[in-house]
Amino acid sequence: MSLTELFAAHYQPMVRLAGLLGADDPEDIAQEAFARLHARRGRLREHGAAVSYVRSTVCNLTRNRLRHLKLVRQRPLDHSGVVFGGEHAVITAEKHGELLAALNRLPRRQREALVLRYWLDLSEQEIADTMGVSAGSVKTHASRGLAALGRSLKEEL
């Protein structure tokens, strides 16, 4: 598959992945990821490897964006004070607003694990490769994330 075909098939999903992971500018993230793939295309000839590379890059770039540079907070993060801006505004209008808002409040790795599992339907090993952690960690992050969502929604797990 050529790079342009790969782009046509996977660009939109990568934008959405960045968005679901909380990027403030998902298109910027996805474009940067494909630009980096462009630079490595000689070494990533196999389709699966290329998609895996882009997915992993989207996660890394989104993570970096969220941390956004040096030193953002004076005190440990107090989620009650977090302003969600435009994303939050969208969420409140949605049917699953409460659940998505709870997802946004999860620690970064838990959120990643849940999005990769429940939106992309990746296997544990694929999620592990994407996140750069072990499969065991994926299990832990996903399980804790799900439990935290349940608690947020006051569900009985």
Next chain:
Amino acid sequence: MNHDLEGRLREALDERAQVFEASPQAWPRVQARARRARLRRWTALTLLPALATACVVALVVVMPGGGGPDISASTTKADDPIAELSAENPPVGEILSISRPDFVGVGSTVRIWFSGSTRDHERLCTELRDTPTGGRTAFCQPMDPWKEKQFAWYAGGTDTAMPAPQERLAYGAARPEVAAVTATTDDGQSFPGTLHREGGRPWPIWTVLFPGDAPVTAIVFTDEAGQVLQRLPRTIPWDCDGDRTPVGTGIRLPGGVSAHLHAENCLVFWHRGKQAGTDFGGVAARGEPLSVRMAKQKKPAVIWGGPGQSATGGLWYGYTGKETHKVELRLNDGRQTSAQTVADPWGQGVRFFGGKIPKGGDPNLDGAVYLGYDAAGGELWREVVPGREHPSRPPTPR
């Protein structure tokens, strides 16, 4: 139930994903990014920190195509990578050479040339010869297509060198419609520049020289009728560069770095006779103490650290709030180091620190953490450093 929650989560994610649209212009933008990345890889990214600051901070950079400053660079006196850069970026048209003995500390000669073609992506390259050490710095910046109402492009200069040299240089590319370029001050002074149209270059190069302590606030470009085509505002407070003498003797930090304050709040780090970082804060921060600037940015610390950011890749230094008495750096490989902070003598309400990074460590990699402690050893803040790319598990090429 958990099963129900999983189902709801799938549904919610599907619904939420629909919100994120893809632009039809995405592919050309990806291609443009890829071209810029190619340029970056041409040479090692070891841009002289002072130069980087000069290029990035000095003016509102109006890049064709809307990108940020994107610089491939090389700074060394070994093995002449400058020649390599020149070979990979062969001049289109003549090289413009400006020799000024008064560019103290930043180079006595500046050579500027275009490379590439419109089809192959044009770039503007610069070589500075540094007088104090004999070293040289060279870099190329990609030029995207001109925007409709864009007539000039700021490429760089010596206009953030501190303390202020006798004379400063700013330069860039202009469209042929530009007939004159002038550096102007708010109090009516103006310093005419030069448009270099000769030599078969694809675009005129503009250069402006102005006194180091002149309060220049903009570079103005006009047409033959004297009508203003474009005005590039200068974003560093002129009282920073207008101040020749730092306040007091400065703070000596471990690792050979020293911090100096100019004017009211213009911070400059030096290391071995070269600028190793500046924090001017921009026009909006004029007169504000560093503590106020930091609070506005919601930063517990401002740090120059590791390769590409500090004076040498093995140092970290910066400033933090007055409550922080110790700063710790935990690298992603498990090693750590810490530095005691010292109060600033200028009443800026901050404390400075600095030191060496464990050998080979890179605090800019994913997973590194900075922590701040109070006088009693209690943790005040921590921040995970954003990584350039995840270092541990890059996708394996198959």
